[in-house]
Amino acid sequence: MNIIVTGASKGIGYEIVRAFAAREGCKIIAIARNETALLRLREDCKSSFPDSTVIPITFDLTLSAYRTELLPRIEKHFSRVDVLINNAGKMINKPFDAISEYEFDTLMDVNVKCAFKMIKLCLPMMHKSAHIVNIGSMGGVQGSVKFAGLSVYSASKGALAILTECMAEELKSKHVSINCLALGAVQTEMFQSAFPGAKASNTPVQIAHFITDFALNGQNFYNGKILPVSVSTP
Numbered sequence: 001m002n003i004i005v006t007g008a009s010k011g012i013g014y015e016i017v018r019a020f021a022a023r024e025g026c027k028i029i030a031i032a033r034n035e036t037a038l039l040r041l042r043e044d045c046k047s048s049f050p051d052s053t054v055i056p057i058t059f060d061l062t063l064s065a066y067r068t069e070l071l072p073r074i075e076k077h078f079s080r081v082d083v084l085i086n087n088a089g090k091m092i093n094k095p096f097d098a099i100s101e102y103e104f105d106t107l108m109d110v111n112v113k114c115a116f117k118m119i120k121l122c123l124p125m126m127h128k129s130a131h132i133v134n135i136g137s138m139g140g141v142q143g144s145v146k147f148a149g150l151s152v153y154s155a156s157k158g159a160l161a162i163l164t165e166c167m168a169e170e171l172k173s174k175h176v177s178i179n180c181l182a183l184g185a186v187q188t189e190m191f192q193s194a195f196p197g198a199k200a201s202n203t204p205v206q207i208a209h210f211i212t213d214f215a216l217n218g219q220n221f222y223n224g225k226i227l228p229v230s231v232s233t234p
């Protein structure tokens, strides 16, 4: 299984890579900007799971050099992609009247456009049964409880969710599945900046195990779905 995880340097993405590394036969490309953290992740996986293959790729996903810089580095290791997890994300917790246009653009860029660009890049390497998992948020689900300060972040996750639904229609002929997991509270740096002092209902390790199981098997049961993964609010 060839797996790509974005946003792998910390939080949920870090633990997703570790959970895949624990499984036999998974080769994982781990993408983020923080090179030191990615190298630490590879060492961490090697010491816990000596047979694991984790390939760190340091890349800022907001750049446009996907074809010229990122693709050759992926193709060096993978000729096909079985699972793509678009987990990289950014959160800005600010009241609507304080958030700038620049911040709006940044949130949309990291949370929606980077997933769009990763999918475009990987699709030619995806075949029957491949699975794209977009990491959304409960805030991006219509009718869910909403929180002040998270309007643009939540809107970006809403856009990612609808992109998922629409893309599933277009990918049917290719037999590639795509789903969006709308996560609830997970104890990470991002959660702390959204809800200072609050305690999340799940740890990154717990959610990572759910996400890896889903990424490997969920396409047999779901396609084009926005699935809430939450036991508490927030």
Ligand SMILES: NC(=O)c1ccc[n+]([C@@H]2O[C@H](COP(=O)([O-])OP(=O)(O)OC[C@H]3O[C@@H](n4cnc5c(N)ncnc54)[C@H](OP(=O)(O)O)[C@@H]3O)[C@@H](O)[C@H]2O)c1
Pocket (backbone or CB within 6 Å): 006, 007, 008, 009, 010, 011, 012, 013, 031, 032, 033, 034, 035, 037, 059, 060, 061, 062, 086, 087, 088, 089, 090, 091, 110, 135, 136, 137, 138, 182, 183, 184, 185, 186, 187, 188, 189, 190, 191, 200
């Ligand atoms: N934690 C929660 O409660 C929660 C709830 C709902 C949804 N989520 C979603 O779950 C995902 C993971 O969240 P988290 O809590 O683990 O967040 P986190 O700890 O802040 O980690 C975010 C990851 O995204 C990467 N990233 C950000 N900008 C990037 C860029 N331009 N290029 C490449 N990588 C980039 C970061 O790596 P670098 O800084 O090294 O680039 C980091 O690895 C996000 O999509 C988030 O929206 C989280």
